[in-house]
Amino acid sequence: MNYFFDQHFHVMNIEHPNLLSFFSSLDTGLPDLITSGALSPSYILTAKNRKGPVLLNRLTNTLTTFEQSIGETLVLMENDLMGAYPSHEEGALRPELPYIRDGKMHMRDQVYDRLAMxxxxxxxxxxQLRKESLYYPIPKEQKILDYVRDTLEGFDYYAKEHPQGLFEFFPFLGINPPVHSLDFIQELLETYVLKDRKQKQERQRFYGVKFYPPLGYDPWPSEGQxxxxxQLIYDFCATYDVPIMTxxxxxxxxxxxxxxxxxxxxxxxxxxxxARYPMLRIDFAHYGWQYNQLQKNPLTLISSMAYKVPDSPWFHELVELMHLYPNIYADVSFSGTNPEFYVLLKxxxxxxxxxxxxxxxxxxxxxxxxxxxxxKVESYTSYYRIFEESPFSDEDIHRFVHTNPLQYMRFGQA
Known part of the structure; x- marks a missing residue:
């Protein structure tokens, strides 16, 4: 099958995020929010976003996807690639023809049979979190179980609404070890994550594991529970060659x-x-980009775009890992909202x-x-268009959307 991969995206509704956890993390209030870089002009508040109603429209557009079911959002995404929605934003990038047309996915000179989502x-x-400054304790919640159920129901809804659709789903299961017991983590892995793709169990529909360190996940805690x-998760992933996304x-x-x-x-x-698990296959999302201005190299400010390269220390740490280990990958998710990202990477x-x-x-x-x-972009289609207009060759684009994800996901040679 000639797949086109979107290796990194999220669908959820307003019930799935833990907003209480987020606000409790702002221990120093607004100063912590500013220092973190959340208000950095290179992150959300770009020069374009600050003009007129653009920021409000972007926020409303984003929240629209949270106000509907996962299945409805998946249908919306494919409809978007089929050209169902007109642009309402001046200067928004759009393809001349829809990316999905004539029953196929088109990108530059390539035609793809299916989209691997x-x-x-x-x-x-x-x-359960008790903060002295709060009157009521924050309750303990196993949100991942409801999220799994809603996601699988979303796949079924999509299949019903788009029986001839091009989307095929290969989801990753989020696990945040600090908030679970060892037994619960074991149950999650055994119940939902595929160990043998030739002998799928009923609920084993997840192809990888998703880590999100900002929620409190330490990749290598000190000795103890x-x-x-x-180690339970790494042992599982190493034994069954399960890909990890962080x-x-x-x-x-x-x-x-x-x-x-x-x-x-x-x-x-x-x-x-x-060092302990050298063969783990890990995708470091967003290419290790840093928006916090304290992390930037001021020398790059005087270089022309034609000669600039990424100045994020994490980017270079990630590249070093690529050269040291055979299964380390990176994806361009979110970073690719800025066309200059592709120029710097190139x-x-x-x-x-x-x-x-x-x-x-x-x-x-x-x-x-x-x-x-x-x-940061008007639509799902707009993001594809920024990628399509990047300075990479047709061969490189095909690698990024097809050849490399096949290797990372263990789907065989391209």
Whole structure:
């Protein structure tokens, strides 16, 4: 099957995130929010977004996807690629023809039979939390179970509404070890994650595991019960060659204060993990991008775009891991809302010697981060168009959407 992969996106409704956990993480209030980079002009509040009603429209557009069922959002995404919705934003990038037409997916010079859609479930479960400043305790919730149920129901709804649709689903199960017992984590893995694709069990419909460190997940805790939890997951993934996806930029939803979230999210936090499990296949999402201005290299400000390369320390930590381990990947989700991201990435790859250049070209994957990306682009289609107009060759684009994800997902040779 000639697949086109969206290796990274989210579908959820307003019941799935844990907003109580997020607000409890802002221990120092507004100063913590500012220091974290959430209000950075390079993250959400871009020059374009601050003009007129654009930011409000973007926020409303994003929330629209949270006000409907997962199945309805999946139908909406495919309808968008089929050209069902006109643009209402001046300057929004649009393709000349819909990406899905004549029963196929089109991207540049390639035609694809199906779209391999990899929705990532985030584990918003929480422990009972008592903060001295709060009158009522925050309740303990196993949100991941409801999220799994709603997602699987969403797949069924999509199949009913679009029986001839091109979407095929390969979801990743979110697990946040600190908020669960060892036995519960074992149950999650055994119940929902595929071990043998030739002998699928009824509820084993998840092809990978999703980690989200800003929720409080430490990739390699100190010795003790927390270490046992993560080792249980790594042992499972190593034994059955299950792919892992981990969040890797300095923004997004948080369940712990910013500095703690950064400590866990940095690619270097996985060095002891990979020293123990060198064959793990891990996709570091968002290419390790950092929006916090304190992390930027001021020398890049005086360079022309033609010569600039990424200045995020995490980006370079991630690339180092790619060169050290055979199954380390990165995806362009959300980072690709900014066309300049692709220019910087292309410049960097071109600056490398041939062997290192090929390593990165063979480990880069396309992803959108829908529907979070709607804060910076008008639509799912717009994100595809920015990617299509990137400076990468047709061959590279095909690698990112097809060849590399097939390898990462263990679907055989392209």
């Amino acid at each position: 990899c929705p990532l479930l985030m584990d918003f479960s929480s422990n 927390e270490r046992k939890k993560v 969040h890797c930029d300095d923004q997004g939803f948080r369940g712990v204060p910013a500095k703690e979230a950064w400590k866990y999210t940095a690619p270097s936090s996985y060095k002891p993990v990979l 410049n960097y790859i071109q600056s490398l010697e041939e062997e290192k250049r090929q390593t990165i070209l063979e480990r880069t994957m396309f992803g959108t981060d829908f529907s979070v990306n709607l804060m």
